[in-house]
Amino acid sequence: MPEVSGYRSSQALASSPTLRETQKVVDQLRELDAKQEVAVAQTVQRQADLSSNRAEQLARQVEQIERRVEARDIDPGLGGRFDITV
Secondary structure: OHHHHHHHHHHHHHHOOOHHHHHHHHHHHHHHHHHHHHHHHHHHHHHHHHHHHHHHHHHHHHHHHHHHHHHHHHOOOHHHOOOOOO
């Protein structure tokens, strides 16, 4: 019977991953993790750039609207020149 248990233990050792194989998997996981971090950082940067561009666009629109309002305040139109009351 000792031969059988010895056979099984050596078979189990042969089928288990070696230290080198384990290290290779760990290195691959670390590389994948690093690539994923870069991809996330790039996505976040693109979103920040889009948000910044949108904020600048909205600020320009606000300035245009404010100029229109100021122009209307300066020139009241025909209603200020003619009496239109009935």
